[in-house]
Amino acid sequence: MAITPVILSGGGGTRLWPMSTPECPKQFLALTGEHSMFRLTLDRVNDRASFCAPIIVSGAAHADVVTSQLASAGITDASVLLEPCARNTAPAIALAALAAADPKAVLLVMPSDHLIADVAAFHAATNAALPLAQDGWLVTYGITPSAPETGFGYIRMGEALSDGVQRVDRFVEKPERVAAEAMLAEGNHSWNGGIFLFRADRYLGALAVHAPDILAKAQEAMRGASRDGHYMRPQSEAFAACPADSVDYAVMEKDDRVAVVPADMGWSDVGSWDALYEIGAKDESGNVVSGNVRLDAANGNLVKADGMRVSIHGVSDLIIIANGSEIMILPRGSSQKVRDFAGG
Amino acid sequence: MAITPVILSGGGGTRLWPMSTPECPKQFLALTGEHSMFRLTLDRVNDRASFCAPIIVSGAAHADVVTSQLASAGITDASVLLEPCARNTAPAIALAALAAADPKAVLLVMPSDHLIADVAAFHAATNAALPLAQDGWLVTYGITPSAPETGFGYIRMGEALSDGVQRVDRFVEKPERVAAEAMLAEGNHSWNGGIFLFRADRYLGALAVHAPDILAKAQEAMRGASRDGHYMRPQSEAFAACPADSVDYAVMEKDDRVAVVPADMGWSDVGSWDALYEIGAKDESGNVVSGNVRLDAANGNLVKADGMRVSIHGVSDLIIIANGSEIMILPRGSSQKVRDFAGG
Numbered sequence: 005m006a007i008t009p010v011i012l013s014g015g016g017g018t019r020l021w022p023m024s025t026p027e028c029p030k031q032f033l034a035l036t037g038e039h040s041m042f043r044l045t046l047d048r049v050n051d052r053a054s055f056c057a058p059i060i061v062s063g064a065a066h067a068d069v070v071t072s073q074l075a076s077a078g079i080t081d082a083s084v085l086l087e088p089c090a091r092n093t094a095p096a097i098a099l100a101a102l103a104a105a106d107p108k109a110v111l112l113v114m115p116s117d118h119l120i121a122d123v124a125a126f127h128a129a130t131n132a133a134l135p136l137a138q139d140g141w142l143v144t145y146g147i148t149p150s151a152p153e154t155g156f157g158y159i160r161m162g163e164a165l166s167d168g169v170q171r172v173d174r175f176v177e178k179p180e181r182v183a184a185e186a187m188l189a190e191g192n193h194s195w196n197g198g199i200f201l202f203r204a205d206r207y208l209g210a211l212a213v214h215a216p217d218i219l220a221k222a223q224e225a226m227r228g229a230s231r232d233g234h235y236m237r238p239q240s241e242a243f244a245a246c247p248a249d250s251v252d253y254a255v256m257e258k259d260d261r262v263a264v265v266p267a268d269m270g271w272s273d274v275g276s277w278d279a280l281y282e283i284g285a286k287d288e289s290g291n292v293v294s295g296n297v298r299l300d301a302a303n304g305n306l307v308k309a310d311g312m313r314v315s316i317h318g319v320s321d322l323i324i325i326a327n328g329s330e331i332m333i334l335p336r337g338s339s340q341k342v343r344d345f346a347g348g
Numbered sequence: 349m350a351i352t353p354v355i356l357s358g359g360g361g362t363r364l365w366p367m368s369t370p371e372c373p374k375q376f377l378a379l380t381g382e383h384s385m386f387r388l389t390l391d392r393v394n395d396r397a398s399f400c401a402p403i404i405v406s407g408a409a410h411a412d413v414v415t416s417q418l419a420s421a422g423i424t425d426a427s428v429l430l431e432p433c434a435r436n437t438a439p440a441i442a443l444a445a446l447a448a449a450d451p452k453a454v455l456l457v458m459p460s461d462h463l464i465a466d467v468a469a470f471h472a473a474t475n476a477a478l479p480l481a482q483d484g485w486l487v488t489y490g491i492t493p494s495a496p497e498t499g500f501g502y503i504r505m506g507e508a509l510s511d512g513v514q515r516v517d518r519f520v521e522k523p524e525r526v527a528a529e530a531m532l533a534e535g536n537h538s539w540n541g542g543i544f545l546f547r548a549d550r551y552l553g554a555l556a557v558h559a560p561d562i563l564a565k566a567q568e569a570m571r572g573a574s575r576d577g578h579y580m581r582p583q584s585e586a587f588a589a590c591p592a593d594s595v596d597y598a599v600m601e602k603d604d605r606v607a608v609v610p611a612d613m614g615w616s617d618v619g620s621w622d623a624l625y626e627i628g629a630k631d632e633s634g635n636v637v638s639g640n641v642r643l644d645a646a647n648g649n650l651v652k653a654d655g656m657r658v659s660i661h662g663v664s665d666l667i668i669i670a671n672g673s674e675i676m677i678l679p680r681g682s683s684q685k686v687r688d689f690a691g692g
Contacts, residue, residue, distance in 0.1 A: 022659075103552040110505055298689065309675075312656075313688040315366075322663065323676065331653075333677065334661040345642065345659040 007130070007201075008109045009049035009058040010100040012115040013042055013070065014090050016063065019276050019339070021346030022330035023308065031117035032069045035280060035308075042070075042116040046077045048123055049112065059103055061096045061113075064088055064237065081234075088240040093198070094254035095246045096209055098222035099238055101204040110137050111207065113200040113251075120281060121270025129267035132168035133201045141263045142210065143169065143201040144256060148193025148268035151348035155275065156251065157196040159264050160187075172262040175252065194266050196252065197273070201265075207255070215254040216318035221246035275338040277323045281306040295326075306336065350451045351474070351545070353393035353402040354444040357386055357414065357460040358434050360407065363620050363683070365690030367652065375461035376413045379624060379652075385506035386414075386460040390421045392467055393456065401425035403447055403455075405440045408432055408581065425578075432584040437542070438598035439590045442555055442566035443582055445548040454481050455551065457544040457595075463627065465614025473611035476512035477545045485607045486554065487513065487545040488600060490538025492612035499619065501540040501596065503608050504531075510545070516606040519596065538610050540596065545609075551599070555637035559598040565590035621667045621683040625650040639670075650680065 016029045024030035031042040039047070049055040056074045058079070064086040074082055085099050097113055104111065112130060120126050133143040146159050155178060162173035175196065179187065187193040211219040221242050228239025256262055272283050282307065284292030291299055295309030300317040307314055311328030321336045334341055360373045368374035375386040376684050383391070393399040402423070406414045408430040418426055429443050441457055448455065456474060464470050477487040490503050499522060506517035519540065523531065531537040555563040565586050572583025600606055628636030628650065635643055639653030644661040651658055655672030665680045678685055 017419060095396070224434045298692065300685065300688065312673050312675060315674065315676045316683050317676075317689070319666065319677055322677075324675075326670075326675055329656050330659065331656060331668075331675055332659045332661075333663055333666075333668065335663060338662050341644065341661045344644070345661070 006051075006052075006054060006056045007112045007134070008056045008104055008106075008204075010111045010113045011042070011045050011060050011116050012093060012096055012099065012113065013047075013060055013062040013066065014087055015115070015117055016090070016098055017117070017275075018343055018346035020137050020274070020280070020330055021342050022325055022327045023310065027065075029066075029067065029117070030274065031074065031115075032066070035274065036119055036283065040073060041075055041119060041274065044119065045059075045114055046074070046079060046082075048120065048126065049114075050077070050079065054127075055112070056105075056109070057083065059099055059100045060084045062086060063090060066220070079302055084235045086235060086237045087243065088238065089244050090248070091243060091246045092248040092249040094211070094215060094218050094249045095222050095243070097200075097207060097251055098218055099226060099243075101207045102222060102226045103236065104204040104214075107205040109204045110134065111200075111204055112203060115273075116234050117274060118197065118199075119270075119272045119274050121272075121283075122165045122268070125267055127271035129168070129265045129269065131200060132166070133263070133265040136165060136169055136263050137201040137203060140203065140206050141165070141261050142206065142256060142259055143263045143265055144172065145197050145199035145201075147197040147264040147271045148266060149188055149193065149195050152181060153195065154178060154181055154184050154190050156273075158184070159194045159196050161192050161194060161264050161266065162165055165263050169263050169265045172264050175257045192345040194264060195271075197271055198252075200251065200256075210255045212261050214258040215247070215249065216249050218249065218254060277306055277325065277342065278336055279324070279339075281336060304336065350396075350398060350400045351393075351456045351478070352400045352448055352450075352548075354441065354455045354457045355386070355389050355393075355402055355404050355460050356437060356440055356457065357404055357406040357410065358431055358440055359459070359461055360434070361461070361619075362687055362690035364618070364624070365686050366669055366671045366676050370407075372617065373410075373461070375459075376410070376417065376535045379618065380627065381464055384417060384619065387417050387421055388463070389458055389460045390423060391417070392464065392470065393458075394421070394423065398471075399456070400449075400453070401427065403444045405444050406430060407434060424462065428579045430579060431587065432582060433515045433588050434592070435587060435590045436592040437595040438555070438559060438562050438593045439566050439587070441544075441551060441595055442562055443570060443587075445551045446566060446570045447580065448548040451547075451548040451549040451552075453548045454478065455544070455546060455548055457546075459542050460615075461618060462541065462543075463614075463616045463618050465616075465627075466612070467549065469611055469613035473512070473609045473613065474545060476510070477609040480509055480513055480607050481545040481547060484547065484550050484601060485509070485605050486550065486603055487607045487609055488516065489541050489543035489545075490610040491541040491586065492610060493532055493537065493539050495524070496525060496532050497539065498523060498525055498528055500617075502528070502531055503538045503540050505536050505538060505608050505610065509607050513607050513609045516600075516608050519601045523682045538608060539615075541615055542596075544569060544595065544600075554599045554603050555586075558602040559591070559593065561591050562598060621650055621669065621686065622680055623683075625667070625680060648680065667669070 158176040162171040224242035225238035502520040506515040568586035569582035
């Protein structure tokens with residue numbers, strides 16, 4: 005049975021400002037190579053032998069860029085759900101589950117702004133998790149941790165349920181550094197990467213138990229939805245009245261039949277300019293460069309130039325991002341400062 | 349007798365790239381404040397009780413910007429000589445001397461891309477030098493040195509000719525550091541700032557002796573010049589055939605009656621971004637900033653933003669210049685690298 009990809013593209017993050025903006029958030033930008041992360045997410049599940057037509061959940065403001073990127077990917081069968089407002093992931097996935105052609109369809113829910121370098125490992129994890137998902141388990145993908153990161157939630161993995169899949173023992177909120185180091189030392193913990201595999205009806209049933217308001221408002225929004233070909237616009241007032249909550253809080257942390265499939269698949273949430281530097285291809289001086297950039301005696305810099313030329317001499321370990329109307333310069337390691345700039 | 353200002357505006361320097369470009373060289377840019385250095389040069393000699401209508405010598409390519417800046421300065425009586433090509437200062441001054449209404453007019457020759465903070469000191473030096481200039485001396489202004497700079501020529505000052513004016517003992521080419529330090533220690537040396545006071549006929553007579561080819565070709569170019577109101581275009585072929593030489597080499601270093609009027613007048617040639625940082629107004633963190641710039645935890649930077657916004661966190665002692673299509677970043681103290689970037 006083929007899997008139905010659900011691609012969540014409602015994010016409008018500010019952590020990659022000034023490239024990422026509310027008008028064109030990071031998932032639609034070609035930040036890591038030739039293609040956007042939205043496009044790479046589509047490509048990852050574009051084998052129609054294994055995957056059905058995808059369901060895209062996106063903000064209404066981004067209908068044009070979604071259309072354009074679907075077209076350039078050659079995808080004509082996607083369903084696009086245009087959210088009238090952002091209500092976090094639990095309602096977004098509810099819309100997709102209600103829109104699925106088959107109530108028992110297995111949904112592969114993916115953020116559209118993450119990078120997965122080892123797609124084969126991703127597919128292997130999906131294949132390992134599929135029987136349990138079909139059997140009614142809510143499966144989350146556990147990212148093999150590479151460092152004691154404090155910016156991610158963690159999953160403590162419990163007993164084996166099948167070859168490659170374990171019961172979730174518990175979810176751990178973003179930890180302090182010491183706690184993160186302890187989990188890495190202990191092993192048997194994964195990062196919570198926000199990728200899920202479960203049946204549409206099973207998810208909706210879990211919502212009915214754990215978050216009935218979300219289910220009710222999502223159903224109301226879908227009953228009142230307007231359609232235009234592959235595009236569907238849920239009814240605005242009903243969706244606006246839906247509680248905003250993440251799928252983790254609303255469902256995964258509350259349900260009893262939750263499994264994790266650990267996957268070492270070169271995952272990155274590309275959550276900061278520092279993260280982008282880490283995954284970027286370095287020149288012989290350790291610079292990660294894109295666009296029209298001239299470097300002289302410069303080492304370890306991340307430089308992105310869009311719409312202008314950047315000329316640099318004699319500086320090291322800087323993040324330099326230029327996008328035509330904005331330039332941001334700060335040292336590597338301080339990319340959390342970006343939010344302050346992005347707000348003003 | 350009123351003095352005729354001659355403003356040399358033929359420069360197209362690259363040392364303040366990317367702001368200064370061949371299309372709009374530094375003298376026409378408001379780099380040091382509200383007004384361009386060309387405008388500030390005009391304003392310096394705009395008192396019609398002391399100064400006649402100025403003669404501007406500029407490149408033909410810059411006729412429009414000259415016209416516009418004359419208009420904004422409210423100057424309607426300037427003569428503008430538009431050079432068909434650049435031939436350095438000796439020919440440019442020859443054109444102006446030939447264009448002067450009175451052959452015995454005293455010309456005050458000034459570059460248009462220098463800054464003089466103490467205009468009263470400049471005027472005092474001019475008043476001190478005027479009798480000698482009227483008497484046939486070629487007078488150069490000696491800038492009181494503030495450091496053992498190796499980027500300027502020096503003048504060794506000789507016997508006093510009058511109150512405040514001395515005979516030039518000799519001109520010294522741009523020195524090595526040790527020689528510069530020795531001259532500062534010895535005293536009695538000035539920088540050669542490229543400002544001159546002499547009679548038109550005396551300059552043309554000196555050219556006839558020391559550089560007759562320059563005089564002949566300048567005369568030919570002026571005889572064939574086309575006129576349009578206050579604008580005059582010297583004949584192209586004749587002027588192109590004129591040897592390119594500086595007034596220092598062609599005349600000042602060869603003539604016998606050459607004087608220097610030392611002047612401590614807050615002079616800067618604004619010859620580099622480092623120079624501009626030095627003369628700029630600093631904020632409490634030592635930053636010199638203009639344009640739409642946001643600074644956070646940044647110290648000792650020169651930041652100029654034109655046509656875009658620059659946001660900076662946590663960097664120190666950088667030169668950051670952004671002009672809409674180009675951004676240049678390098679450490680303070682290395683602004684000589686600019687030429688490499690400007691060429692490409």
